[in-house]
Amino acid sequence: MQVTVNGKTEEIPAGISVAEYLDRREVGRDSLVVELNGTVLTRPEWPARILNTGDRLEVVRFVQGG
Amino acid sequence: MQVTVNGKTEEIPAGISVAEYLDRREVGRDSLVVELNGTVLTRPEWPARILNTGDRLEVVRFVQGG
Amino acid sequence: MQVTVNGKTEEIPAGISVAEYLDRREVGRDSLVVELNGTVLTRPEWPARILNTGDRLEVVRFVQGG
């Protein structure tokens, strides 16, 4: 199943949630914000929201900036 | 009959043309531009165009400006 | 007997010392500096130094300045 994460297309198993996806990528969840198909997903929505084919996921965090 | 000329309402006889109006006001025609109800009137239109009640006439000319 | 004090000529009795002069003028001695005929008089010299005719005395103090 194909999804686009941070602008890159990748193959993932069907049926995994946003939370599971983040765990697989081994990225600390604490400071992340996730946007799915242009809409922000609140943290409580991550475990319930299952990724579908064609989803566009943005995973962002705060970085240095002026 | 009432018309508005350069923002002031005034009484004029019915049936006079723009050209006749300007002659009555004794203003040299050479350097004027006339706008009637928001549309520029070309010089050849002045004698033919009869003023109607409620017309808004602007009579302008070039002045000093930077 | 005439002396010049701070640029003004004045009449004083003969035989008085610099210290006595200052006392007569009722000026607090603490913060003064005295120059006699172009030479600074130290404080211990004041009682001993008797004024002579024609002496030029400068009595100065610190004031505001930048």
Next chain:
Amino acid sequence: MQVTVNGKTEEIPAGISVAEYLDRREVGRDSLVVELNGTVLTRPEWPARILNTGDRLEVVRFVQGG
């Protein structure tokens, strides 16, 4: 016989005049000024003034300058 010309010591024959010296150096006389032992020599003096041992001669001209 030694003279110093423009800061350099050089050997010249005895008995030659300033004018002759300049001719020997093949330098156009027109635009030169000559100072001998700190005093300016006018042009008419050049042929008559014979160089002596130890003379300090300055031969200068106008150059670019601001």
Next chain:
Amino acid sequence: MDDLLAIGGQKIASRLFLGTGKFSANRFIPLTVEASGAQVVTVALRRVDFDHAEEDVASFVPPTCILMPNTSGARNAGEAVRLARIARAAGCGNWVKIEVIDDQKYLLPDNYETLKATEVLAAEGFVVLPYFSPDLTVARRLEKAGAAAVMPLGSPIGSNRGLRTEELLRILIAEIKVPVIVDAGIGRPSEAAYAMEMGAAAVLVNTAIATAQDPPAMARAFGQAVAAGRTAYLAGLPETSDLARASSPLTGFLYE
């Protein structure tokens, strides 16, 4: 000399544009225009006052000049467009200086309304020269909208404060392809020369000339200064140096 400024199909030799505002009498205008050498001259448009005899200022501008009516008095794009159309109907050509102002204290232009008016008038075939507050993004949009040149201000109109917006002007000159003409605020010939040295295509001057005690003399001074600045720009201005560099030779001293 072939250094001509091309705007709206015209080739213009003088890079000093002249405003006619504030002259104590119209009769000083022709002498001043002539002394300045200006070939582009601005006028405004106002209602006729029927109660007082008035002169037509355009008749005082030498006929060889390009007349550039401004839209002063306009507070938005619509009013500017209307004024431009009226001005064109006067038969003096199709140049227009867009001026849209809704601030009476500093007379600073409204860039957004200026842009809208530029779009409309350029599409109608006018040669549009918008006066604006210097801003790179706006200048790019003006250019794209069809402006024949862009005219950023140096400082507030009539203030004689000079090129206080130099930082932004310099960027506009570097980035904008149509001519950049500094309009407003220039109070001295040296400032006009400096604008030209920076690479401005031209300058528009009014108050400093018209309100001088001797307007033709001041006009001549500005004309010379603009020419001087342009010549220097073309010749290439020198770099500055923190230390001194001798202008007389460093050899051949008498004391060596």
Next chain:
Amino acid sequence: MDDLLAIGGQKIASRLFLGTGKFSANRFIPLTVEASGAQVVTVALRRVDFDHAEEDVASFVPPTCILMPNTSGARNAGEAVRLARIARAAGCGNWVKIEVIDDQKYLLPDNYETLKATEVLAAEGFVVLPYFSPDLTVARRLEKAGAAAVMPLGSPIGSNRGLRTEELLRILIAEIKVPVIVDAGIGRPSEAAYAMEMGAAAVLVNTAIATAQDPPAMARAFGQAVAAGRTAYLAGLPETSDLARASSPLTGFLYE
């Protein structure tokens, strides 16, 4: 025009003085002098180099110009006096620019030695124009010593940094009666114009012209700028204003 600068009994029409240092070849000098309009031209004095053919720079200066030899190379008053006397012996007149420098990094003048040389040379009948670091007390002493004009620096020689000493120049111009000529540091025509607008009697320019890619073009630019600044000074520069002052009428709008 009757606006002539009187120095040393001469009446000078052009207020741009030109230095001849740093030209890539002497043959550019006459063209550049002509393009600048300068009537006062500086040269330096150096030892002849017998080993190389040399040209006489004075022969490249138009004979109508006043030649003003400088005393560059002098490190004290005595050396300056000696150079001045030699220069006069060349038969090109009695003008001299006093230049006494003992700093090789900024080439800043030694005001005290300059003053001493001025006293001696003025007494010997020279027309003395001392180059100095702007200082009111020194300028007054130079004036009293017989200087025909005083020439304060704008910034270090050849630096093209302009009128960095403006504060002091302005005071000199207000207080000193002999002509104040800004010498050194002027790098752009706009700076020359500004000096003249301030009331300087003249400016002396060298590096910015001689090292330009096209010296005659740059010389012409400076000549125009100096004339422009002078004209504006005589015409009276306008005051500046914090707020705007409209240049088009504030009545007769179409939207009233």
Next chain:
Amino acid sequence: MDDLLAIGGQKIASRLFLGTGKFSANRFIPLTVEASGAQVVTVALRRVDFDHAEEDVASFVPPTCILMPNTSGARNAGEAVRLARIARAAGCGNWVKIEVIDDQKYLLPDNYETLKATEVLAAEGFVVLPYFSPDLTVARRLEKAGAAAVMPLGSPIGSNRGLRTEELLRILIAEIKVPVIVDAGIGRPSEAAYAMEMGAAAVLVNTAIATAQDPPAMARAFGQAVAAGRTAYLAGLPETSDLARASSPLTGFLYE
């Protein structure tokens, strides 16, 4: 001291806002924030790089600070709005610095898109601080659109060129009622002090501090300078005088 800056319902004691860009390592951030005294600190938002371990910069900002995410990277209003919403979802408050740039050379903001983003975000309850190119008409519209403060640039981002837009900043400070915060270009403590003396409500500094050899030391310097400028502004800066005015008494001299 009661001189607090009120923005978005907060009372802020320090008028130095700090950017976190360009620090050589995040670990310098807390020390620098502390040394500066800043209470408002900016961060940016970027995609996570799954291939490299990354730190959360927000965790380096002391929790007592207000975090102000910027919308850097946005090229239009829509992108800025999207970034602001994402930032708010991070749970660090509702402040946002709008930054919309479509010029990669000078990084100058697009005022029109900035205005549109401000309208949207203010309506959504954000505390919006738009960064913009100084322009009075735009500032008035930003204010009307609900901006909590306006942040005009002093010169291009990271250029350290200081307050080159002073003329326009001064007008904004005089005319705009919400706080005017000078953002971008400030390179020295003296420039920050000067902005405050002019009446700016605050300054935002990043490059000059973060890229200093000793960022905490430079941060302390900026903090002192901002406090100094503010104190002087409140105390009332003196007028300047063309002539001198003695600071020691003009009577009582010993030589009368």
Next chain:
Amino acid sequence: MDDLLAIGGQKIASRLFLGTGKFSANRFIPLTVEASGAQVVTVALRRVDFDHAEEDVASFVPPTCILMPNTSGARNAGEAVRLARIARAAGCGNWVKIEVIDDQKYLLPDNYETLKATEVLAAEGFVVLPYFSPDLTVARRLEKAGAAAVMPLGSPIGSNRGLRTEELLRILIAEIKVPVIVDAGIGRPSEAAYAMEMGAAAVLVNTAIATAQDPPAMARAFGQAVAAGRTAYLAGLPETSDLARASSPLTGFLYE
């Protein structure tokens, strides 16, 4: 902190020197000195007025401060020397600020007489700080004559015009080994900070503080600004850049 200024055998922590002229009442002096942090404080010397009760200003200066009497009123070296000797006799130490002025309009110092007084007084063991018009050659001679520091003016006394002589100050700071202290003309904390950023060793401020509505507040502002400028100087000021340099990352955008 170990950044102490060594002058005359003293180690001074505060680089703000304070003048006591023009205070509306002596009682404001101690509060203001304290708020400024100054450790060097100037006073003048005048004849006692026997007809009016007078206070001794020195008694208002905290005893921990170094008292630096000036020679104001002196018109030549001899008068300055005489005043210095009288001042020393008061028993408040051997520091003296040489001030020799013969111009009542701009109060500009006479550098030559100042130099002569410096030579005499340094030889007599005074700690001599001459106030002078910035001039490299003069500064070198003052240094050689034994000046403990040199104090060039930024602009005329009491004018609040700031660092108008910056070009010359910068050269003095680069070339002179004894401390360069900018005296006279500083009107704002930002100017004091800038002088310190340039590398001045200290600044002397009087009018701008003493004539403020709230002298202690303004004194505190100057104290902070001087500290800020010094810290920044030591930390190393950044270079400026013509183009922008992003302060947020240029990768990781959401729109790639």
